[in-house]
Amino acid sequence: LLTRLTEPLPVGPHPVPTQGAQPSEQAINLWRLVVITTHLGGGSPVTFFGDEVGMYGGEGAYSRAPMWWDDLSDPITKPVAYRNDFFALIEWLHRLRDKYPALSQGAFRSVLHDAPRKLFAFARSLPGDEVIVAINYGDAKQEVRIDAGRPGQLVALMSPQLAPPPPNSGRRRPFPAPKDPKHLLVGGNRQFVTKDGGIVFWIEPMSVRIVLVNDQEPRRP
Helix, strand or coil: CHHHHHCCCCCCCCCCCCCCCCCCHHHHHHHHHHHHHHHHCCCCCCCCCCHHHCCCCCCHHHHHCCCCCCCCCCHHHCCCCCCHHHHHHHHHHHHHHHHCCHHHHCEEEEEEEECCCCEEEEEEEECCEEEEEEEECCCCCEEEEEECCCCCCEEEEEEECCCCCCCCCCCCCCCCCCCCCCCCCEEEEEEECCCCCEEEEEECCCEEEEEEEECCCCCCC
């Protein structure tokens, strides 16, 4: 996936096999959003071996390279391109699916599709329990309003930190580094649904926010 987001499929006869180009920053950002959508959307998620640590490769034998590892004594077994943050994201998505049954068993519905602003949101729903996934695939931080829950209901929001904020983001405190490089930092807050049945929040560029709506009790993010 990372290779295809960096280089399109060749047209015509296959070229001479090459190792392939190193993934671009745009490809890395898109990879994260694709993985989030496939894990939290409909159906069963599938991860091709190596995607979870950032493997990439070109044509022929270069697309069938041995798996990258980081827990062996020989340093040559861990390439410099190894991505602990990719591993942390996929591991978190698996835990999320286990914790919230709506993400694996719930009905799918579209919540928001704003192509000009590059915003998309969908929900996975079970009776009395809903998880909404809002995605900003644009290049700017944006304010989003979506319908969620009932007026006055308390809902929880989760904010996975997919990448450090840019230097000019206006963040007052430095971006905290996780103690474990394989641990994804996830922030959260709770808010009440407005009288018109919606909630308003901001989403960082190329990022996602997750809204937890439960009829029994407010979920902790």
